[in-house]
Amino acid sequence: MSNSSLAVRTVIFSMLGNVALAAIKFLAGIFGNSFALIADGIESVVDVFASLLVLFGIKYSSRPADENHPYGHGKAEPLITFLVVVFLIISAGTIAWQAYQHIITPHGLPKPFTLVVLAIIILWKEISFQVVLSRSKKLKSSSLKAEAWHHRSDAITSVAAFIGISIAIFAGEGFEKADDFAALFAVAFILFNCYKIFRPALGEVMDENNYEELTARIREISLTVPGVKGTEKCYIRKAGMEYHVDLHALVDGKLTVTEGHDISHQLKDKLCKVIPELGNVLIHIEPV
Numbered sequence: 438m439s440n441s442s443l444a445v446r447t448v449i450f451s452m453l454g455n456v457a458l459a460a461i462k463f464l465a466g467i468f469g470n471s472f473a474l475i476a477d478g479i480e481s482v483v484d485v486f487a488s489l490l491v492l493f494g495i496k497y498s499s500r501p502a503d504e505n506h507p508y509g510h511g512k513a514e515p516l517i518t519f520l521v522v523v524f525l526i527i528s529a530g531t532i533a534w535q536a537y538q539h540i541i542t543p544h545g546l547p548k549p550f551t552l553v554v555l556a557i558i559i560l561w562k563e564i565s566f567q568v569v570l571s572r573s574k575k576l577k578s579s580s581l582k583a584e585a586w587h588h589r590s591d592a593i594t595s596v597a598a599f600i601g602i603s604i605a606i607f608a609g610e611g612f613e614k615a616d617d618f619a620a621l622f623a624v625a626f627i628l629f630n631c632y633k634i635f636r637p638a639l640g641e642v643m644d645e646n647n648y649e650e651l652t653a654r655i656r657e658i659s660l661t662v663p664g665v666k667g668t669e670k671c672y673i674r675k676a677g678m679e680y681h682v683d684l685h686a687l688v689d690g691k692l693t694v695t696e697g698h699d700i701s702h703q704l705k706d707k708l709c710k711v712i713p714e715l716g717n718v719l720i721h722i723e724p725v
Contacts, residue, residue, distance in 0.1 A: 444495045444581055444678070447572045451584050452488035454565055455481045458558060458591075469551035471602055476532040476620040477558070477594050480627070483528035484587045487521040491580045494518070498677035508717055511677025514580045515638035521583050522635045525590075529627040536620040547602045555599040562592035576678050577714055583634040590630045594623030644674045655682065655708060662707050664688055664700040666725050679716030682708070690724025697722040 459481035466474030494517030500510040566588035573581035601619025605612050640647065656668045669685040686704055688697050701720035709715050 443572065444499075444576055444578055445492060447569055447581060448488055448492045448495060448584060451565060451569055451588065452485055452492070454561065455484045455488060455587075458561070459485065461554065462558070465551050465554040469548035469554070471547035471551045471598070474547075474551055474555070474598055474602075476536060476623060477591070477598055479532055479535075480528050480591060480594060480623075483524050484591065487524045487587060488584065490517050490520050490524070491584050494580050495578070495677075502717075508676060508681055509679065511675075511679050511716070512642065514578065514677040515641040518580050518583045518634060518638035521580070521587075522631045522638075525587075525627055525631050525634075529624045529631075532620055532627075533624045536617045536624070539617040539620075540614050547605055549606055551602055552599060552606070555595050555602070559592050559595045559599065562588050562595060566592060577675070577680075578678050580638075582637070586630050586634055590627050593626050594620075597622045597626070641675045646672055646674070648673045648675070648680065651680065651712075654712065655684065658708055658711050659684070659686060659704055662700065662704045664692070664696075665704055669723065670721075676716065678714065680712075680714055681717045681719075682715060683719045683721070684708075685721045685723055687723050687725050 459478050462474050462478030462481055465471070466476075466478055494514045498509075498511045498514040498517075500506075502509045566585055569581060569588060570585035572578075573585050597619040601615045601617070601622075604615035608615070651673060652671050655671055655673075659665050659668050665686050665688060667687040669687065670683070671685070672683040674681045684704075686701065688700055692700075701722050705718045705720050708718055
């Protein structure tokens with residue numbers, strides 16, 4: 438299975454889970470008199486739209502290079518990640534406002550059965566987080582990483598709701614607002630995760646060269662190619678699930694232009710074979 442196909446299947450897995458959980462949360466929150474669960478449901482609805490954006494971003498970014506986009510369409514992925522962050526911020530603001538309205542308005546205690554619903558949700562969301570995060574690491578996908586942290590933030594907001602509802606139920610009258618304060622805690626955690634998602638995507642758009650491990654691997658592989666005496670500059674840019682490399686290779690200065698050209702092609706072919714996630718590789722030949 439190709440990387441893009443695996444990424445698409447991962448997003449669909451997330452999206453179907455969020456649709457089901459959003460319905461469960463809304464129903465449990467309404468019939469169980471818990472705004473924390475309703476707030477959790479709002480986040481899941483936003484996550485569904487965010488998943489659609491991620492799905493579009495992955496499909497678009499996996500398009501091959503063309504005349505207008507010689508480096509491919511990979512930069513679409515971090516741009517979609519920015520939109521996902523905006524969706525999360527909007528959902529956090531909505532939850533915060535609704536929680537405030539509930540705090541200043543008297544209401545009844547949540548129903549005990551909501552704790553069982555939340556326990557199941559927390560378990561499922563943590564499993565989803567681990568699955569999607571492992572796929573994001575395998576595919577080097579920033580948008581899949583954002584998708585994974587949606588699941589983790591959802592799990593944490595559910596934990597906050599669980600604690601708030603438990604306090605409200607077991608402490609009794611006078612503690613009804615614990616459920617609403619739990620929703621506010623969830624908002625703070627969502628905003629914190631927004632930054633964690635946004636920062637790597639910004640680095641990708643700005644072409645930050647912070648891939649030390651991949652750089653060391655490229656230099657090591659280069660020395661196994663006959664005729665390559667060493668390497669100098671090595672610049673790496675990430676675009677979607679691919680890395681574009683500019684590498685300066687050292688060869689014997691007495692070689693002909695044709696011989697140096699042949700070595701550069703051998704080096705490029707070797708790098709792309711050993712490291713499949715490499716996209717465009719530009720080799721600049723320099724004499725020792």
